[in-house]
Amino acid sequence: MLPTGEGIIIDIGTGDGVFVFECARQNPKKFYIGIDANARPLEKISEKIHRKPAKGGLPNVLFLQAAVEDLPSELDGAADEVHIHFPWGSLLGAVATGNESVLRNLRRICAADALLEILIGCDPVRDVGELERLGIPSFSLDYIDSLLAPRYAKGGFSIIERGALPQSEWASVQTSWARRLKGRAGRSLTYMIGRAMSKDHLQEPSANS
Numbered sequence: 632m633l634p635t636g637e638g639i640i641i642d643i644g645t646g647d648g649v650f651v652f653e654c655a656r657q658n659p660k661k662f663y664i665g666i667d668a669n670a671r672p673l674e675k676i677s678e679k680i681h682r683k684p685a686k687g688g689l690p691n692v693l694f695l696q697a698a699v700e701d702l703p704s705e706l707d708g709a710a711d712e713v714h715i716h717f718p719w720g721s722l723l724g725a726v727a728t729g730n731e732s733v734l735r736n737l738r739r740i741c742a743a744d745a746l747l748e749i750l751i752g753c754d755p756v757r758d759v760g761e762l763e764r765l766g767i768p769s770f771s772l773d774y775i776d777s778l779l780a781p782r783y784a785k786g787g788f789s790i791i792e793r794g795a796l797p798q799s800e801w802a803s804v805q806t807s808w809a810r811r812l813k814g815r816a817g818r819s820l821t822y823m824i825g826r827a828m829s830k831d832h833l834q835e836p837s838a839n840s
């Protein structure tokens with residue numbers, strides 16, 4: 632039996648898996664799944680979780696290699712929470728522009744009423760090339776409300792909270808990229824929390840999604 636009594640949490644674009652590892656250690660009755668398109672940074676931590684518990688092993692963790700565009704069907708309906716922290720590349724492009732097909736993939740792996748938490752760290756000057764390449768305009772709260780919220784609704788999530796996280800609170804985000812970018816002037820951290828809409832409220836997919 633997997634220790635899933637208090638829920639299943641999926642971290643997409645997990646990087647080196649530190650968020651999953653730390654949370655799983657602190658919450659032994661929750662089950663954590665870290666997913667990333669790139670398996671290499673996960674090699675070390677994947678070996679660690681399979682050690683004996685006395686040596687740092689964790690029975691409540693699984694790491695998977697998969698892209699958000701192609702999540703395994705075995706995860707359908709599994710997640711009570713989905714986290715995406717400091718996305719980059721195609722993952723950033725998808726969540727910051729509200730790509731319908733990716734949002735529907737995320738909704739597909741959610742249980743009823745699941746929460747989706749997204750944290751985006753942006754520096755409009757340093758990241759200008761990547762933001763332009765991905766077609767992301769300036770990432771403001773107004774942009775979230777006016778453009779992203781309707782797209783997220785189409786993808787199956789209602790945005791129930793959004794805001795900017797002050798630098799002083801970055802330390803509460805337990806990921807390697809939060810530590811790496813903490814204190815860098817010019818970089819802002821924006822969060823969005825979505826709730827998976829019930830199947831009755833899901834809209835028909837767009838023809839091209």
Ligand SMILES: C[S@@+](CC[C@H](N)C(=O)[O-])C[C@H]1O[C@@H](n2cnc3c(N)ncnc32)[C@H](O)[C@@H]1O
Pocket residue numbers: 643644645646647666667668669697698699700715716717718719720721722723806807808809
């Ligand atoms: C900047 S890192 C953040 C890692 C971690 N979440 C953290 O906060 O330390 C972005 C991660 O997103 C992953 N990624 C990018 N595109 C992806 C995609 N389409 N599907 C899944 N993961 C993706 C990258 O491989 C990378 O590990």
